[in-house]
Amino acid sequence: MEANGNHTNATRRDFLKTAGVLGAGLVASGAVSPAHAADAPRKVETLAMNGGPKAITAPAADATKWPIYGDEEIDLVTKLLRNPGYGPVAEFEDAWKAQFGSPFAKAHCNGTNALTSMLFACDYPEGSEIIVCDYSTWFPLVPMRLFGLVPVLVDANPRTMNIDLEAFKKAITPKTRAVLAVHWYGMPCDMEEIGAIAKERGIDVLEDASHAHGAKVKDTWIGNWGRMAGFSLQSTKPLPAIEGGIAVYKERGDYERAVAYGNYDLPGSFPEDSPYRKYQGTAFGSKLRIHPVAAILARVQLRDLVKRNTEGVAQMKQLNDRITQLPGLTAQYEGPGIHRVYYSRNFLYVDAKQSGMSRDKVVEALKAEGMDVAAYTLKLQHEYPIYREDKWWRHMPVLPTETPACDELNGKTISLPYFTSAQPELVEQYAAAFEKVWAHKDSLGKG
Numbered sequence: 001m002e003a004n005g006n007h008t009n010a011t012r013r014d015f016l017k018t019a020g021v022l023g024a025g026l027v028a029s030g031a032v033s034p035a036h037a038a039d040a041p042r043k044v045e046t047l048a049m050n051g052g053p054k055a056i057t058a059p060a061a062d063a064t065k066w067p068i069y070g071d072e073e074i075d076l077v078t079k080l081l082r083n084p085g086y087g088p089v090a091e092f093e094d095a096w097k098a099q100f101g102s103p104f105a106k107a108h109c110n111g112t113n114a115l116t117s118m119l120f121a122c123d124y125p126e127g128s129e130i131i132v133c134d135y136s137t138w139f140p141l142v143p144m145r146l147f148g149l150v151p152v153l154v155d156a157n158p159r160t161m162n163i164d165l166e167a168f169k170k171a172i173t174p175k176t177r178a179v180l181a182v183h184w185y186g187m188p189c190d191m192e193e194i195g196a197i198a199k200e201r202g203i204d205v206l207e208d209a210s211h212a213h214g215a216k217v218k219d220t221w222i223g224n225w226g227r228m229a230g231f232s233l234q235s236t237k238p239l240p241a242i243e244g245g246i247a248v249y250k251e252r253g254d255y256e257r258a259v260a261y262g263n264y265d266l267p268g269s270f271p272e273d274s275p276y277r278k279y280q281g282t283a284f285g286s287k288l289r290i291h292p293v294a295a296i297l298a299r300v301q302l303r304d305l306v307k308r309n310t311e312g313v314a315q316m317k318q319l320n321d322r323i324t325q326l327p328g329l330t331a332q333y334e335g336p337g338i339h340r341v342y343y344s345r346n347f348l349y350v351d352a353k354q355s356g357m358s359r360d361k362v363v364e365a366l367k368a369e370g371m372d373v374a375a376y377t378l379k380l381q382h383e384y385p386i387y388r389e390d391k392w393w394r395h396m397p398v399l400p401t402e403t404p405a406c407d408e409l410n411g412k413t414i415s416l417p418y419f420t421s422a423q424p425e426l427v428e429q430y431a432a433a434f435e436k437v438w439a440h441k442d443s444l445g446k447g
């Protein structure tokens with residue numbers, strides 16, 4: 001693995017250097033194989049945006065179809081409808097605990113409420129600060145206001161899209177109680193480093209693992225690194241239940257407090273010595289149970305999660321390893337010991353200086369070739385009005401004054417689809433389209 005996070009392929013890189021853009025253009029057109037391109041006559045296929053043939057012609061309709069349910073889910077849901085009940089909920093929670101080795105797990109109606117239950121379970125004093133990346137989502141952040149907690153937003157790492165470790169360290173104050181690691185689009189945060197910093201500073205690690213079911217750092221599943229973790233099971237996620245969520249806990253006390261928050265009917269099932277048993281019949285004002293249909297979908301999807309992830313990652317790696325040989329094109333960085341999964345999109349970065357082309361020009365040219373590609377710009381959390389209006393907060397959020405890495409990401413990222421089934425032809429054509437566009441980089445750079 002080289003410093004920019006892309007696997008090297010000396011043969012291909014050397015070939016691109018010697019054959020230069022002209023040879024690469026020919027390969028892009030499919031006219032010659034890479035091995036012979038250096039000797040080939042020098043002809044560049046015209047870009048589709050200039051009237052040439054499209055590089056991408058394979059049908060893409062089902063390539064990103066998600067979720068994919070089968071007869072087993074249909075049969076089980078039909079059985080449930082004939083004989084309604086809540087049995088599937090505990091079956092799903094048990095399957096999750098068996099798969100990931102989580103001591104305690106509670107399924108919820110969605111990820112937001114799994115995370116909200118977690119925040120309640122933390123039981124931090126009013127005004128406690130939780131550090132989280134600005135390049136993320138509202139789902140675990142806005143609910144902090146319900147418990148008098150303070151989101152402290154910090155910059156991202158411009159290679160991983162995850163929380164920047166230096167920014168995290170700098171943001172720690174005597175009021176900090178936790179860091180919330182969000183594993184962006186399936187790329188795990190550096191949990192070893194985060195865990196070490198948190199341990200040294202005496203704060204908790206929490207995880208929003210909504211994009212990263214089945215990802216690992218070293219041999220440890222994402223979701224098992226912190227004191228607790230929450231996952232969305234919404235339709236687009238790696239483990240899709242159409243709508244649903246689950247939260248996992250290491251400590252019995254955390255689990256019981258979280259469960260008591262949104263399950264009026266469960267505290268009575270806790271052991272005699274539980275301080276939460278007495279809340280049977282009322283809970284704390286919310287009802288957050290997962291729908292049993294969603295629990296069925298999640299349980300069946302869980303069985304093949306790892307296999308699906310492995311195949312999907314291998315396919316994306318095949319594409320990314322090839323196209324990141326092109327100058328100025330890199331992928332979301334996967335550091336040593338990090339084992340990512342994909343969630344919905346495949347992000348790459350265009351370095352305008354190194355590639356000689358602006359991101360917009362690259363996107364325009366690739367789109368014309370028939371690619372599902374877009375410039376990716378995320379509205380940062382601190383830009384939303386809710387974090388600035390004191391009527392919503394008992395303690396105001398701490399917002400960054402500058403976010404150079406988030407801004408860099410917003411200026412360089414392009415988003416490609418994650419193919420959810422084997423698509424060898426599309427992978428080949430996507431790679432060829434990039435190579436074709438790069439073969440025209442001199443003219444595109446001028447335009």
Ligand SMILES: Cc1ncc(COP(=O)(O)O)c(C=O)c1O
Nearest residue numbers: 110111112137139210232233234
């Ligand atoms: C990072 C992240 N966390 C939490 C959630 C919330 O999950 P849900 O939509 O299931 O409530 C989402 C949903 O997209 C998400 O992207």
